[in-house]
Amino acid sequence: MTLAEAAGVAEATFWHSVAVFLRVGAAMAVLPAFGSQSVPLRIRAVAAIAFTAVVAPAVPPLFAGPPDLPRLVRFLATETLAGLAFGLALRLFVLALQTAGAIAANAISLAQLLGGAQPEPTPAIGHVLVLAGLAIAVSAGLHVRLAEYLVHSYALLPAGGFPDAAAMAGWGSSQVAKAFALAFSLAAPFLILSLLYNLTLGAISKAMPQLMVAFVGAPVITLGGLALFALAAPLMLTIWHEALLAYLADPRGTP
Template sequence: MTELAELLRLGEAALWQGALVFLRVGAMAAVLPGFGGEAVPMRVRLTLALAFTAIVGPAVPAPASAEPELGVFLRYLATETLAGLALGLGVRLLVLALQTAGSIAANVTSLSQLLGGAQAEPLPAIGQVLTIGGLALAMMAGLHVRLAELMILSYTILPAGLFPEAAVMSDWGVAQVAGAFWLAFTLAAPFVMLSMLYNLTLGAINKAMPQLMVAFVGAPVITLGGLALLAASAPLMLSVWLEALHLFLGNPAAAR
C-alpha cells in the first residue's frame, strides 16, 4: 500500500506538471504556422499539442507549487497561455513577413489577382508560392525539432508562473513587428526596383511616342519580368527567410 500510495503521488505530480506544460504548448501550437493553420483539422492540432507536451514535459523544471490548487492553476493558466501565445505569434510574424513580401511583389508587378483564393486567407500568386515554399522548406529543415527546442528554451526566458514585465513585452512585440516588416520589404526589394525601372522606362517611351499605347505593350512585359524575377530570386528569398526563422528559434528574445 505504501508503494501504491507513492506511485499515485508521483502520477499526480506528473499529471499536474503535464497539464501546466500543456497550457503553454497548446497556446503556442494553436498559432504556429503549419501546425495551427486553418487547413489543419482540430483533432490533428490537439494531437500535435499533446505530442509536443509529451516531449517538452520531461525536459522542463517542475512547477514551484506541486499542489493542484484552483488559485495556483488560474495563475498558471494566465502566465502560461500568455507566454505560449507570445512565442507562437513571434514565429507567426515571420510567415506574415513572407506573405507581406509576396503581396508587395505581386502588387508592383501586376500579379495580385492571379490565384488569389487558393487558401483560406486570400493571397496573391507570389505570396502563395513563397508561403508554401517557405513552410515546406522549414519542415524539411526540421521545424518540429526546432520548435520543441524553443518550447524548452522558453522556460528559461519566461519562467513558469511569473508574469513578464509589461514594458519588456511591449518593447519586444514592437521590435518583432518592425523586424517582420523590415524582412518583408527586404525580400520584396528586387520586385520594387524592377517596378521602378519599368515605370521609368514606360514614362520615357510615352513621352517620346505619345500615340503609342504603352499600357498594352508594357503589361505583358512587367508580367513576364515579374515571373522571371520570381523564378530567379525565390531560392535566395527563401534561404534568407529560413535563416531569419532559425535565428528567432535560437534566440527569440533578440530583436530582428
Template structure:
C-alpha cells in the same frame, strides 16, 4: 482491477499536474505555429501535435513542487497561455512576412489578381506560393526539432508561473513586428526595383511618343519580368527567410538588426 500503492498516488498527481502546466503553454503555441498550426489542419490533428510536443518537452522542464490553490491556478493558466500565444505569434510573424512579400511583389508587378484567391488567407497567388514553399522548406530543415528546442529554452526565459512584464513583452513584440515588415520589404526589393525601372521607362516612352499606347506594350513586359524574378529569386528569398527563422529560434531575445 489493479490497485496502485498509496505512496504512488501523490507522485502520480504531481506528474499529471506538471504535464498539464506544460500542455497549457505548448497548446497555445501550437495553435499559432507555422506548418503545424495552419487552419487547413484539422483540430484533432493539431491537438495530437500539441500532445506530442508536450510529451517531448515535459521531461526537460523543472516541475512545480506544490499544487496551487484556485486563485493561483487561474493565474497560472492565464500566464502560460499568454506566454504560449506570444511565442507562437512571434513565429507566425515569419509566415506573415512571406505573405507580405508576395503581396508587395504582386502589387509591384501587376500580378495581384492572377489566379484569384488560391489560399484560405486573402493573399495573391505569388504570396501563397512563397508561403507554401517556405513552410515546406522549414519542415524539411527540421522545424519540429527546432520548435521542441525553442519550447524547452522558453522555460529559461519565462519560468512556469512567472508572468512577463508588460513593458518588456510589448517592447519585444514591437521589435518582432518591425523585424517581420523589414524582412518582407527586403525580400520584395527586387520586384520593387523592377517596378520602378518599368514605370520610369514607361514615362520616358510616353513622353517621347504620346500617341503610342505604352500601357498595352509594357504590360506583357512587366508580367514576364515579375514571373522571371519569382522563378529566379525564389530560392534566394526562401534561403534568407529560413536563415532568419532559424536564427530567431536559436536566440529569440536577440534584437533585430
C-alpha cells in the same frame, strides 16, 4: 517505491504536464505549419499533446501536487499568454512571406491572381512562398527546433509569472519591425524592377505620346516579374529560412 509514493509521483507528473500543455497548446494554435487553418483541429490537438510529452520532461517541476484553484487560474492565464506570445512571434515569419508576396505581386501587376482561393486571402506569389518556406522548414527539422524553442521559453519567461508589460511591448514591436524589414528585403528585387519599368514607360510615353504604352508594357512587366520570381525565389527562401533559424536560436534577438 510504495504504491502511495507512485501515486503521488503520477499525480505530480499529471499536473506538471497540464501546466506545460497550457503553454504548448496556446503556442500550437498559432505556430507556423502546425497551427495552420488547413490542419484539422484534431491533428493540432494531437500535435500539442505530442509536443507536451517532449517538452514536459525538460522543464523543471511546476507542481509538487494538486494546485489550489487560485494558483491553477493564475497558471491558466500566464501560460496561455506566454504560449500565444511565443507562437505569434514565430507566426510573424509566415506573415513576412505573405507580405513579401503581396508587395511583389503588386509590383508586377499580379495582385489579384488567385487572391481569394485560400482560407487566408493571399496573392498567388505569396501563397507559393508560404508553402515553399514551410515545406523547407519542416523538412529541415522544424519540429525539433520548435521543441527546443518551447523548452527555452521557460528560461525567457518563467512559468506562473506575468510578463512585464513594457518589456513585452518592446520585444513585440521589435519582432514586428524585423518581420516587415525582412518582407521588404525579400521583395526588394521586384520593387526595383517595377521602378525601372515605370521609369522606362514614362520615358517612352514622353517620347511617343501617341503610343498606348500601357497595353504594350503590361505584358512585359508581368512576364519579367514571373521570370524574376523564378530566379529570385530560391534566394528569397534561403534568406527567410536563415532568419527563422537565427530567431529560434536566439529569441531575444541579442546582437
